[in-house]
Amino acid sequence: MSPPIDLPPRPRSRRSERVWLWVGGVLLVLLAILYRVSLPAPMPGVFDLQRATASLPLDPRTPARAVSLPHVLDDEGPAWWDRVDYVLPWPQALGEPAPSPRRLALLIPRVGMGMRVLLNGEEIYRFGWEAPPDRTVNATWFPHLVLLPERLLAERAPDNELTIQVQAQVLERSGLWPVHIGDADQLIPRYQTLHFWQVTGTWMMAMVSLLVGVLALVMWRSLRERLFLLGGIASLAHAVRMVLSVVPDLPLPYDTYFFIHRVSFSVYAGFFILTVEELFGRRLRWVRLAAWALIAIAPFWMLWILLLQDYSLYRVWAGAMATLAGISLAWAVFDNLRRRQFSDEHRLVVVVATFTLITAVRDFLVVQLNFPGDADLRWTSIGGSALMLTMGWVLVDRATEWARAVHRLNDTLAQTVAQREAELRTAFQRLQLAERQRVAEEERRRLMRDMHDGLGSQLVQTLNMVRSAGAVLDRGPIEAMLAQALDELRLTLDSFEPMEGDLPAILGTLRRRLGPALEAAGIELRWEVQDVPPIEALDSRGVMHLFRCLQEILANVVKHARARRIIVSTWLGDDHIVLSIEDDGVGMPPPQARQTEGRGLRNVLTRAAKIGAEVRFYDAHPGTGVELVFPVHGPTPESDSDWLRRGA
Structure with a gap:
């Protein structure tokens, strides 16, 4: 079921302005025609x-x-x-x-x-x-x-x-x-005239009621407005009563027929009162309670009539329904007039309801009480059809006016949304510009910090060595330190290359920079790098973090492992990408001999966490292995340094 639409309450239709005057005039003419036709007239022979x-x-x-x-x-x-x-x-x-x-x-x-x-x-x-x-x-x-x-x-x-x-x-x-x-x-x-008035007219009224009821329920399903639901139920109940009246041979026992026929009439009267009360918008509590009581009591009253077989009880019931309907309509009219909220739509309903009431009273007086008139011609079919058509017109007009109001609100909303979108677009462009400036400033600070910590430190050490050497300079250490500073500068510049998270390309750049140093140290570099999906975290800053991690790991291998071979490999797991660095050195010390985390390893763990990688250490038999695990999906894992902690 679709959610209810928030519509403006009780809109006034400009199209129906003064239409009640025209309808009232037509109904007056129709009353005159009915009176003329219904005058008893002798037929020759x-x-x-x-x-x-x-x-x-x-x-x-x-x-x-x-x-x-x-x-x-x-x-x-x-x-x-x-x-x-x-x-x-x-x-x-x-x-x-x-x-x-x-x-x-x-x-x-x-x-x-x-x-x-x-x-x-x-x-x-x-x-x-x-x-x-x-x-x-x-x-x-x-x-x-x-x-x-x-x-x-x-x-x-x-x-x-x-x-x-x-x-x-x-x-x-x-x-x-x-x-x-x-x-x-x-x-x-004469027979054809009577058949048209009594049978065809009743069928027409039943079909009009059915059409109005279905239309009202369809509109209620779309708009979730109470008025349409009440009007739809009233119209369908009236259609049931009319159909039962003109089917000549019903496959029902009479008690069942009587119960359904009279209860449907009571339901029609009760929901019609609720519809009029909702249409006038007065929210009269006593009217609603009386109408619901009428609907609730009707089945029990009809069973009582069937039990006692007393038609006078139904006369009382019909009189009570008519009285309640008349009082409710009159009170709603009086209250709206007193509050000066009597619209053309209300006038139209009152005019047609009065016409219908006149036809019903006329039939009751002539048919039931033998007042003068042609009792064979009943006016109720005309009056009921006019009322059902009017209610259908009012419901359609109300839905049309609300639809127009919704369109106007949608147009206003679209204009407001377009204006807000333009404002948001301008604000977003400003934020983008500010973000680019912030990123550029952060990159400048990072570059200055890396150059200060890496290249700057190397140059300061070289300068101090030159100053302390005196007249005799040892060119070998100075050249080595200047070459290391130059490698640091190149490594920093390499981190700015647009590699778009391509891990094999990043590792290739690192191999080109660090490979000669490993070979000079007598360590063979074995390359088993496979293609893996791009890693979003490896932007320029992430590449630099990865360079520093690998630089620290390889430096530890050169200094402490006494290894002859290093194997660098990558592969793709179910939900992660693995970068492995494995040596064939002396391996990890036993738990009781492990030291607490040093500065270099803390830097590795810190930088790995910044690029969303988990660090794992393992025994390679012989040697030590280090894995950096990058998740493809899911939360960023925390680094694990349990291998550095002393065992229990």
């Missing part, structure tokens, strides 16, 4: 059947009685919660001769749950009749158009008998609503 005779075939002791439509079986006693037969009166006018042949049809806008239609005792239509208990038939959201076969019609209108048998489902407000019968050419367009 069509009769509305609003009364029926209801009987209970499974309970013959209960007499049949006349009922008004809509007749909701949940409002009756438990005896009505199984199967009910409705016998509808046949309109007398349908028996009159028509000027032209016409087809007759029956339009049932709403019925539930399973049902079948009988004309003069013969079945002509069924929907979900005798469905198995592990499936749920959802007939209440679908209008049904039944063509009446002409062959079954009686010659006299009073002789026709129309029966609609309904299989009730408690908690689903089963029953029968007003039925239309008459000219099929008039009822088919």
